[in-house]
Amino acid sequence: MVKKWARLFQQGRESCEHDPRTGHPVTVVREENVRKIEKLVLADRRIKLWQIAEKLQEPMQWTKKGERPPKKFKVQKSASKLMATIFWDSEGVLLIDYLPKGTTMNSQYYANLLAQAREAVIQKRRGKLSRGVLFLQDNASVHTARVSRQALKDTGFSEIDHPPYSPDLAPSDYFLFSNLKKGVTWS
Structure with a gap:
Protein backbone atom coordinates (compact mmCIF):
# COMPACT_ATOMS: atom_id res chain seq x y z
CA MET A 1 0.00 0.00 0.00
CA VAL A 2 2.88 2.37 0.84
CA LYS A 3 4.47 1.68 -2.56
CA LYS A 4 1.17 2.51 -4.27
CA TRP A 5 0.92 5.88 -2.51
CA ALA A 6 4.61 6.67 -3.15
CA ARG A 7 4.10 5.97 -6.87
CA LEU A 8 0.98 8.19 -6.95
CA PHE A 9 2.89 11.11 -5.36
CA GLN A 10 5.77 10.64 -7.79
CA GLN A 11 3.21 10.90 -10.59
CA GLY A 12 2.07 14.28 -9.28
CA ARG A 13 -0.65 13.55 -6.75
CA GLU A 14 -0.81 16.14 -3.98
CA SER A 15 -3.71 14.98 -1.78
CA CYS A 16 -3.83 12.14 0.78
CA GLU A 17 -7.62 11.98 0.54
CA HIS A 18 -9.28 9.08 -1.24
CA ASP A 19 -10.78 9.79 -4.65
CA PRO A 20 -14.58 10.06 -4.62
CA ARG A 21 -16.32 6.84 -5.65
CA THR A 22 -19.82 6.45 -6.98
CA GLY A 23 -22.23 4.20 -5.14
CA HIS A 24 -20.27 4.22 -1.89
CA PRO A 25 -21.47 7.13 0.24
CA VAL A 26 -19.30 7.96 3.21
CA THR A 27 -21.78 7.62 6.08
CA VAL A 28 -19.44 6.58 8.88
CA VAL A 29 -17.54 9.83 9.28
CA ARG A 30 -20.36 11.99 10.56
CA GLU A 31 -20.24 14.69 13.18
CA GLU A 32 -22.60 12.62 15.33
CA ASN A 33 -20.23 9.61 15.30
CA VAL A 34 -17.19 11.78 15.98
CA ARG A 35 -18.91 13.19 19.10
CA LYS A 36 -19.89 9.69 20.27
CA ILE A 37 -16.34 8.37 19.84
CA GLU A 38 -14.86 11.40 21.59
CA LYS A 39 -17.25 10.89 24.52
CA LEU A 40 -16.36 7.17 24.75
CA VAL A 41 -12.61 7.82 24.66
CA LEU A 42 -12.80 10.62 27.23
CA ALA A 43 -14.82 8.38 29.54
CA ASP A 44 -12.33 5.51 29.23
CA ARG A 45 -8.96 6.14 27.61
CA ARG A 46 -8.21 2.40 27.61
CA ILE A 47 -11.26 1.54 25.50
CA LYS A 48 -10.52 -0.95 22.75
CA LEU A 49 -11.33 -0.38 19.09
CA TRP A 50 -13.73 -3.34 19.03
CA GLN A 51 -15.59 -1.87 22.02
CA ILE A 52 -16.02 1.44 20.20
CA ALA A 53 -17.25 -0.37 17.10
CA GLU A 54 -19.67 -2.41 19.19
CA LYS A 55 -21.14 0.68 20.85
CA LEU A 56 -21.47 2.61 17.58
CA GLN A 57 -22.92 -0.27 15.58
CA GLU A 58 -26.44 0.42 14.45
CA PRO A 59 -28.76 -2.21 13.03
CA MET A 60 -28.66 -1.99 9.24
CA GLN A 61 -31.72 -2.44 7.07
CA TRP A 62 -32.40 -1.46 3.48
CA THR A 63 -35.07 1.20 3.22
CA LYS A 64 -36.10 3.63 0.53
CA LYS A 65 -34.61 7.08 0.73
CA GLY A 66 -36.48 9.17 3.27
CA GLU A 67 -38.32 6.21 4.85
CA ARG A 68 -37.83 5.25 8.46
CA PRO A 69 -36.97 1.63 9.27
CA PRO A 70 -39.79 -0.42 10.84
CA LYS A 71 -40.09 -0.45 14.62
CA LYS A 72 -38.30 -3.28 16.38
CA PHE A 73 -40.18 -5.54 18.75
CA LYS A 74 -39.14 -5.61 22.36
CA VAL A 75 -36.57 -8.33 22.85
CA GLN A 76 -37.72 -10.97 25.29
CA LYS A 77 -35.47 -13.24 27.25
CA SER A 78 -35.20 -16.57 25.47
CA ALA A 79 -35.93 -19.85 27.14
CA SER A 80 -32.87 -21.18 28.87
CA LYS A 81 -31.27 -24.50 28.04
CA LEU A 82 -32.48 -27.63 29.71
CA MET A 83 -30.56 -30.88 30.06
Whole structure:
Protein backbone atom coordinates (compact mmCIF):
# COMPACT_ATOMS: atom_id res chain seq x y z
CA MET A 1 0.00 0.00 0.00
CA VAL A 2 2.88 2.37 0.84
CA LYS A 3 4.47 1.68 -2.56
CA LYS A 4 1.17 2.51 -4.27
CA TRP A 5 0.92 5.88 -2.51
CA ALA A 6 4.61 6.67 -3.15
CA ARG A 7 4.10 5.97 -6.87
CA LEU A 8 0.98 8.19 -6.95
CA PHE A 9 2.89 11.11 -5.36
CA GLN A 10 5.77 10.64 -7.79
CA GLN A 11 3.21 10.90 -10.59
CA GLY A 12 2.07 14.28 -9.28
CA ARG A 13 -0.65 13.55 -6.75
CA GLU A 14 -0.81 16.14 -3.98
CA SER A 15 -3.71 14.98 -1.78
CA CYS A 16 -3.83 12.14 0.78
CA GLU A 17 -7.62 11.98 0.54
CA HIS A 18 -9.28 9.08 -1.24
CA ASP A 19 -10.78 9.79 -4.65
CA PRO A 20 -14.58 10.06 -4.62
CA ARG A 21 -16.32 6.84 -5.65
CA THR A 22 -19.82 6.45 -6.98
CA GLY A 23 -22.23 4.20 -5.14
CA HIS A 24 -20.27 4.22 -1.89
CA PRO A 25 -21.47 7.13 0.24
CA VAL A 26 -19.30 7.96 3.21
CA THR A 27 -21.78 7.62 6.08
CA VAL A 28 -19.44 6.58 8.88
CA VAL A 29 -17.54 9.83 9.28
CA ARG A 30 -20.36 11.99 10.56
CA GLU A 31 -20.24 14.69 13.18
CA GLU A 32 -22.60 12.62 15.33
CA ASN A 33 -20.23 9.61 15.30
CA VAL A 34 -17.19 11.78 15.98
CA ARG A 35 -18.91 13.19 19.10
CA LYS A 36 -19.89 9.69 20.27
CA ILE A 37 -16.34 8.37 19.84
CA GLU A 38 -14.86 11.40 21.59
CA LYS A 39 -17.25 10.89 24.52
CA LEU A 40 -16.36 7.17 24.75
CA VAL A 41 -12.61 7.82 24.66
CA LEU A 42 -12.80 10.62 27.23
CA ALA A 43 -14.82 8.38 29.54
CA ASP A 44 -12.33 5.51 29.23
CA ARG A 45 -8.96 6.14 27.61
CA ARG A 46 -8.21 2.40 27.61
CA ILE A 47 -11.26 1.54 25.50
CA LYS A 48 -10.52 -0.95 22.75
CA LEU A 49 -11.33 -0.38 19.09
CA TRP A 50 -13.73 -3.34 19.03
CA GLN A 51 -15.59 -1.87 22.02
CA ILE A 52 -16.02 1.44 20.20
CA ALA A 53 -17.25 -0.37 17.10
CA GLU A 54 -19.67 -2.41 19.19
CA LYS A 55 -21.14 0.68 20.85
CA LEU A 56 -21.47 2.61 17.58
CA GLN A 57 -22.92 -0.27 15.58
CA GLU A 58 -26.44 0.42 14.45
CA PRO A 59 -28.76 -2.21 13.03
CA MET A 60 -28.66 -1.99 9.24
CA GLN A 61 -31.72 -2.44 7.07
CA TRP A 62 -32.40 -1.46 3.48
CA THR A 63 -35.07 1.20 3.22
CA LYS A 64 -36.10 3.63 0.53
CA LYS A 65 -34.61 7.08 0.73
CA GLY A 66 -36.48 9.17 3.27
CA GLU A 67 -38.32 6.21 4.85
CA ARG A 68 -37.83 5.25 8.46
CA PRO A 69 -36.97 1.63 9.27
CA PRO A 70 -39.79 -0.42 10.84
CA LYS A 71 -40.09 -0.45 14.62
CA LYS A 72 -38.30 -3.28 16.38
CA PHE A 73 -40.18 -5.54 18.75
CA LYS A 74 -39.14 -5.61 22.36
CA VAL A 75 -36.57 -8.33 22.85
CA GLN A 76 -37.72 -10.97 25.29
CA LYS A 77 -35.47 -13.24 27.25
CA SER A 78 -35.20 -16.57 25.47
CA ALA A 79 -35.93 -19.85 27.14
CA SER A 80 -32.87 -21.18 28.87
CA LYS A 81 -31.27 -24.50 28.04
CA LEU A 82 -32.48 -27.63 29.71
CA MET A 83 -30.56 -30.88 30.06
CA ALA A 84 -32.56 -34.08 29.81
CA THR A 85 -31.20 -37.54 30.60
CA ILE A 86 -33.24 -40.23 28.86
CA PHE A 87 -33.11 -43.96 29.49
CA TRP A 88 -34.81 -46.09 26.83
CA ASP A 89 -34.88 -49.53 25.27
CA SER A 90 -36.31 -51.11 22.12
CA GLU A 91 -39.82 -50.87 23.54
CA GLY A 92 -39.68 -47.15 24.31
CA VAL A 93 -38.70 -44.62 26.93
CA LEU A 94 -38.15 -45.84 30.49
CA LEU A 95 -37.19 -42.65 32.30
CA ILE A 96 -36.65 -38.97 31.55
CA ASP A 97 -34.92 -36.74 34.09
CA TYR A 98 -34.55 -32.98 33.69
CA LEU A 99 -31.53 -31.53 35.45
CA PRO A 100 -32.75 -28.76 37.78
CA LYS A 101 -31.63 -25.25 36.90
CA GLY A 102 -28.40 -24.30 38.63
CA THR A 103 -27.46 -27.97 39.23
CA THR A 104 -24.43 -29.67 37.71
CA MET A 105 -24.45 -33.23 36.49
CA ASN A 106 -21.93 -35.09 38.63
CA SER A 107 -21.22 -38.72 39.45
CA GLN A 108 -23.46 -38.75 42.54
CA TYR A 109 -26.40 -37.29 40.63
CA TYR A 110 -25.84 -39.82 37.84
CA ALA A 111 -25.62 -42.67 40.35
CA ASN A 112 -29.06 -41.66 41.66
CA LEU A 113 -30.37 -41.65 38.08
CA LEU A 114 -29.07 -45.19 37.56
CA ALA A 115 -31.01 -46.31 40.64
CA GLN A 116 -34.14 -44.63 39.23
CA ALA A 117 -33.54 -46.33 35.87
CA ARG A 118 -33.36 -49.70 37.63
CA GLU A 119 -36.70 -49.01 39.31
CA ALA A 120 -38.19 -47.99 35.95
CA VAL A 121 -37.04 -51.31 34.43
CA ILE A 122 -38.62 -53.20 37.34
CA GLN A 123 -41.94 -51.32 36.97
CA LYS A 124 -42.22 -51.03 33.17
CA ARG A 125 -40.42 -54.15 31.90
CA ARG A 126 -41.45 -56.94 34.26
CA GLY A 127 -39.02 -59.85 34.26
CA LYS A 128 -36.44 -58.10 32.10
CA LEU A 129 -34.06 -57.42 34.99
CA SER A 130 -33.86 -61.14 35.85
CA ARG A 131 -33.08 -61.96 32.18
CA GLY A 132 -30.35 -59.32 32.16
CA VAL A 133 -30.16 -55.73 30.98
CA LEU A 134 -27.42 -54.61 28.59
CA PHE A 135 -26.54 -50.98 29.27
CA LEU A 136 -24.86 -48.66 26.73
CA GLN A 137 -23.50 -45.21 27.58
CA ASP A 138 -20.72 -43.04 26.24
CA ASN A 139 -17.37 -42.38 27.89
CA ALA A 140 -18.27 -39.06 29.53
CA SER A 141 -16.42 -38.40 32.77
CA VAL A 142 -19.69 -38.61 34.74
CA HIS A 143 -20.23 -42.13 33.36
CA THR A 144 -16.69 -43.34 34.05
CA ALA A 145 -16.34 -41.93 37.58
CA ARG A 146 -15.81 -44.44 40.39
CA VAL A 147 -19.15 -43.60 42.06
CA SER A 148 -21.02 -44.09 38.76
CA ARG A 149 -19.23 -47.37 38.01
CA GLN A 150 -20.17 -48.71 41.43
CA ALA A 151 -23.78 -47.60 41.01
CA LEU A 152 -23.94 -49.37 37.64
CA LYS A 153 -22.70 -52.59 39.27
CA ASP A 154 -25.31 -52.17 42.02
CA THR A 155 -28.13 -51.97 39.44
CA GLY A 156 -27.23 -55.38 38.03
CA PHE A 157 -26.96 -53.99 34.49
CA SER A 158 -24.24 -55.39 32.20
CA GLU A 159 -22.40 -52.56 30.51
CA ILE A 160 -21.65 -52.78 26.78
CA ASP A 161 -18.28 -51.27 25.90
CA HIS A 162 -18.53 -48.01 24.03
CA PRO A 163 -15.75 -47.47 21.49
CA PRO A 164 -13.44 -44.64 22.57
CA TYR A 165 -13.82 -41.37 20.66
CA SER A 166 -17.08 -42.53 19.09
CA PRO A 167 -19.05 -39.43 18.13
CA ASP A 168 -22.47 -40.88 18.85
CA LEU A 169 -24.55 -43.82 19.98
CA ALA A 170 -26.18 -44.30 16.58
CA PRO A 171 -27.30 -47.94 16.98
CA SER A 172 -29.48 -47.11 19.99
CA ASP A 173 -30.71 -43.72 18.77
CA TYR A 174 -33.16 -45.44 16.46
CA PHE A 175 -35.41 -46.48 19.32
CA LEU A 176 -35.53 -43.02 20.86
CA PHE A 177 -36.00 -40.96 17.71
CA SER A 178 -38.54 -43.30 16.14
CA ASN A 179 -40.76 -42.61 19.15
CA LEU A 180 -40.17 -38.87 18.76
CA LYS A 181 -41.32 -39.08 15.14
CA LYS A 182 -44.57 -40.74 16.24
CA GLY A 183 -45.33 -37.71 18.39
CA VAL A 184 -45.41 -39.72 21.60
CA THR A 185 -45.66 -37.63 24.75
CA TRP A 186 -43.74 -38.87 27.75
CA SER A 187 -44.37 -38.21 31.36
